[in-house]
Amino acid sequence: MDGFGRAVVGVWRAHTVLDESDGAESSPEVPDRFRKMPSSTSLGSLRMSLRKRLPLRSVQANSLPEPSTTEIQKEQPKPSTARKLSRSARNSINQMCQRFQRTREFSREECLVATPGRDPEIAGASSCTPRRTPRRAATPRRTPRSAAKPGRTPGSRERKTPEASVRGVKTGRGRRQLVRMAALRSPFSSPNTEKQRIKFDKDLESVSSGIRRLKHLSKAFDDIIQREDRPGSSKCPGGAMMRKLDPSGKLSRSNLTRRASNLSNTLGGWANTAVNSIRKPN
């Protein structure tokens, strides 16, 4: 930092001398793209300001330049000290930029979750809030086993994650630890612990029993429809259906009638209330 500071100060001092002596006429022609580029950070502005001043190669640090044309100034070789200074400034700036990028990428990894609908590069560019809401995350991708198989979890295809940007970054153990921690905490992670495994098995069991019930129901429906489609079965279309669907009689006519009458009474009550409330203002 000290060498960098000295280089920056030295270069700036040299340029301030130039500004006082030369005036606007001898100022170098700066490309427009450098003028127009915005820089939000101080480092970025420093970079751009140094870049703007780089074409000034004919400048000597200790001597005032002659009031000659810019072409003569460009043709003259740059003095070694100024060159050294600019080189050292450039190197230090590059190092600083790299360090800054690494820190930003690390903080992006801490987030682990991309805001839905945002590009991970844009999310990384702006300030990333470390939201650890596992429901939103494509955390199934982050488990060690599933890391090699992306896109197989339900809904993972639709969500963008910062993993694409994270994959290319090779950092040390810190990132992996964070990923493992998030994976263990996520409800979609593989059931490593015994308790989670038991719960997962129970859930699977309930799903499979539900599927079995639905299949049984489907078979019952198919039988009813086949019976109905047979010729001569149109005499009593509803009875066979009802008997098959409801062998216990819960859906019997009397039961249905009772429920329908209860429902109609309730709805009738609502209708009366509505009518009375409309009549009241009159």
Next chain:
Amino acid sequence: MSGQSLTDRIAAAQHSMTGSAISKAVCKATTHEVSGPKKKHLDYLIHCTNELNVSIPHLADTLLERTTSNSWIVVFKALIATHHLMMYGSERLMQYLASRNTLFNLNNFLDKAALQGYNMSTFIRRYSRYLNEKSMSYRLAAVDFTKMKRGAEGVMRTMNTEKLIKTLPIIQNQLDALLDFQPNSNELTNGVINTAFMLLFKDSIRLFAAYNEGVINMLGKSTKHIINLV
């Protein structure tokens, strides 16, 4: 010919004189008699849909013309006849009805003249909405869910995931439109609404069976994904 009004008889006589058997059958199936369309007239119409020399657009337009009547009985019976033909008639009729941009425009139907006009008008609006949804489903999925093959080798059980995701909402919408009919037991008081109710009930069974199979397929696939992950 008991129960038919003078208007019905005159109309039937006119059609028989012009030689339009289809129009006569449609007219006889949608009389002002407060009972469901007669089986013989519906069977004749079903037979017509299977005949190659019969114009399906003409048949459909004749039925749709009857829905422009002011009487709730005629309109309801025309809807019932259309539904019956959709279920049991040739698929050409279903294809033609699905190809039309608008089918039944009865969202504002109201019969104030008759005794049960108000109540039945509500059911007419709901029924027409269901039939529109049914033809829209056919248009979107290119298949009649109430007639498709079922079982372990059925269409919904063997459908791929992508198509299943698109098809299940279509079935859901049709089922929702069907359930919106919402008849109460004390409203099933005449033969017309009872006939409509029976047709809807049969459709509901078939629709639910198709939906059930789609859900079984979807659950099976998602469970396999989860097991592979673990």
